[in-house]
Amino acid sequence: MSEFITIGEPIVTFASKDEDVSLTDATNFHKIMGGAELNVAIGVARLGHTTEYISQVGADPFGRYVKKTIKSHNVGTTYISEDKGHFTGHQLKELVTQGDPKTFNYRKDSAACHLTSDIIKNIDLNGVKIAHMSGIFPAISDISEATFRELFERLIQNNILTTFDPNLRPTLWSSEEKMIKTINELAGMAEIVLPGMAEGKILMGSDDPEKIADFYLQGNRTKVVVVKIGPAGAYVKTADGQSYTVDGFKVQQVVDTVGAGDGFALGVITALLEGKTFKSAVLRGNAVGALQVQTVGDNDGYPTPTELKEFYLKEGVAEE
Ligand code: KDG
Numbered sequence: 001m002s003e004f005i006t007i008g009e010p011i012v013t014f015a016s017k018d019e020d021v022s023l024t025d026a027t028n029f030h031k032i033m034g035g036a037e038l039n040v041a042i043g044v045a046r047l048g049h050t051t052e053y054i055s056q057v058g059a060d061p062f063g064r065y066v067k068k069t070i071k072s073h074n075v076g077t078t079y080i081s082e083d084k085g086h087f088t089g090h091q092l093k094e095l096v097t098q099g100d101p102k103t104f105n106y107r108k109d110s111a112a113c114h115l116t117s118d119i120i121k122n123i124d125l126n127g128v129k130i131a132h133m134s135g136i137f138p139a140i141s142d143i144s145e146a147t148f149r150e151l152f153e154r155l156i157q158n159n160i161l162t163t164f165d166p167n168l169r170p171t172l173w174s175s176e177e178k179m180i181k182t183i184n185e186l187a188g189m190a191e192i193v194l195p196g197m198a199e200g201k202i203l204m205g206s207d208d209p210e211k212i213a214d215f216y217l218q219g220n221r222t223k224v225v226v227v228k229i230g231p232a233g234a235y236v237k238t239a240d241g242q243s244y245t246v247d248g249f250k251v252q253q254v255v256d257t258v259g260a261g262d263g264f265a266l267g268v269i270t271a272l273l274e275g276k277t278f279k280s281a282v283l284r285g286n287a288v289g290a291l292q293v294q295t296v297g298d299n300d301g302y303p304t305p306t307e308l309k310e311f312y313l314k315e316g317v318a319e320e
Helices: 036-046 061-072 115-124 143-155 174-185 197-204 210-215 259-272 278-293 304-314
Strands: 004-007 011-019 031-034 051-058 081-085 091-093 103-106 128-135 161-165 224-228 233-236 243-247
Touching: 004 036, 004 143, 011 061, 031 036, 031 061, 031 115, 036 051, 036 061, 036 128, 036 259, 051 197, 061 081, 115 143, 128 143, 128 259, 143 161, 143 174, 161 259, 174 197, 197 210, 197 224, 210 224, 210 233, 224 259, 224 278, 233 278, 243 278, 259 278
Parallel strands: 004 051, 004 128, 011 091, 051 081, 128 161
Antiparallel strands: 011 031, 091 103, 224 233, 233 243
């Protein structure tokens, strides 16, 4: 089995090539692959670690494209099933010169929404050191929420370290109330929680990094909360009361913010897999996030070990 595992919905994305043109009027698109948890798996694999991705695609050209592309990124496909009755999720994405691009999703009732929990008991967890869980998969359907919870319980029973990214997608939830309740409950099941400041505002009514961290540290499972504070970097607080900030990197030109949060998560995860200190893991999270915002695709900016080394050299920083 691999060192890393995650569960999610792959998204075939038609990214607009028409700068600052609405999705209604854009006419030029190119096809790329995204999906928050898949982005994380791709980045973990690119940094040289073995990964498995649990999901379900449709028996359609998008599903075949997704499987082929995932394989080309060296992410394990053992637990990707095919559902003949439903389509593979896809979306349209704007190209913007300022801020976050708008996306429009075609994923309601997709194949991933029908991934039942039967698969979970057959997953080989031997050798898995870290599992990444995010708030998107439980949002897409009641079936996927049940499957997600079953996996989470198995990970806990098997003492596997879990990271949780709230990844709020309000349009995927039946109500904001359900989103807040479910995400906060699921976050409380993870050892490491990775929220953003804007998410804190929605999830517990505060964008103060310390208040966000304290909220999740009240529970008895969460050991560390890392709050992403945008270009300023990340604020870390641990269950034993230590706190510190790891500064972010200056980016000359932000091309596309999509995939930066996933880049942050995979930076933290891979550094922990390599036995680095937690501070170094957060430094790597900041580094991968900064590299990702400088590229157009959802995961193109994630570095290889050599690219990461070169970035650190250029920035004059080092991991411990
Ligand atoms: O975090 C990046 C993802 O948002 C993107 O790759 C695809 O919209 C997407 C999603 O919901 O997974």
